[in-house]
Amino acid sequence: DAKTTQPTSMDCAEGRAANLPCNHSTISGNEYVYWYRQIHSQGPQYIIHGLKNNETNEMASLIITEDRKSSTLILPHATLRDTAVYYCIVVVWGNKLVFGAGTILRVKS
Amino acid sequence: GAVVSQHPSRVICKSGTSVKIECRSLDFQATTMFWYRQFPKQSLMLMATSNEGSKATYEQGVEKDKFLINHASLTLSTLTVTSAHPEDSSFYICSARRAGGPHEQYFGPGTRLTVT
Numbered sequence: 149d150a151k152t153t154q155p156t157s158m159d160c161a162e163g164r165a166a167n168l169p170c171n172h173s174t175i176s177g178n179e180y181v182y183w184y185r186q187i188h189s190q191g192p193q194y195i196i197h198g199l200k201n202n203e204t205n206e207m208a209s210l211i212i213t214e215d216r217k218s219s220t221l222i223l224p225h226a227t228l229r230d231t232a233v234y235y236c237i238v239v240v241w242g243n244k245l246v247f248g249a250g251t252i253l254r255v256k257s
Numbered sequence: 258g259a260v261v262s263q264h265p266s267r268v269i270c271k272s273g274t275s276v277k278i279e280c281r282s283l284d285f286q287a288t289t290m291f292w293y294r295q296f297p298k299q300s301l302m303l304m305a306t307s308n309e310g311s312k313a314t315y316e317q318g319v320e321k322d323k324f325l326i327n328h329a330s331l332t333l334s335t336l337t338v339t340s341a342h343p344e345d346s347s348f349y350i351c352s353a354r355r356a357g358g359p360h361e362q363y364f365g366p367g368t369r370l371t372v373t
Binding site: 191194235245247 | 263306348364365
């Protein structure tokens with residue numbers, strides 16, 4: 149599965165949109181982009197996933213570039229409860245998830 | 258829906274004893290469950306993949322005789338840490354993939370193991 153690169157940490161003001169980038173320049177055509185987050189001392193939580201098209205659900209939006217080499221997770225109105233480590237994972241459908249270091253998102257009031 | 262539970266949430270045991278951790282999918286059937294370990298300030302490390310009714314597949318470097326995994330039903334997997342030592346102290350997290358459904362994995366809340 150392709151490797152991903154994420155910033156180590158980001159800050160976001162409460163109520164503003166949080167945009168978390170992920171670089172996956174070696175992604176293959178059959179690999180999906182998945183996002184999970186982990187709030188301190190809890191198990192990871194599924195957020196969203198996509199293959200080519202942009203996706204939106206009740207939690208977030210996922211924007212994938214046309215060449216699929218990068219993507220951005222958007223939390224439209226960040227709250228303090230969104231403070232967590234966000235993991236971008238690229239994986240072939242049905243394969244196991246391998247977690248990298250992720251991005252620490254700190255939402256500040 | 259898609260709730261995964263773990264029991265116990267915290268456990269303290271003495272060095273040399275064994276500890277069993279249960280992982281249950283509460284509202285769905287899971288053909289595949291995964292076990293991860295997470296040390297402080299580190300990411301999750303996949304330990305093994307278990308499929309219902311078959312032997313678990315362990316990741317490189319994980320001792321299968323030390324970390325016994327049983328996936329006896331479509332809703333239950335157990336991880337037994339045998340002859341635990343202080344270096345086994347960690348946060349153990351399971352996840353489950355829904356049978357015949359969406360691909361995403363649903364994670365349990367984790368079990369904090371402390372070996373004294």
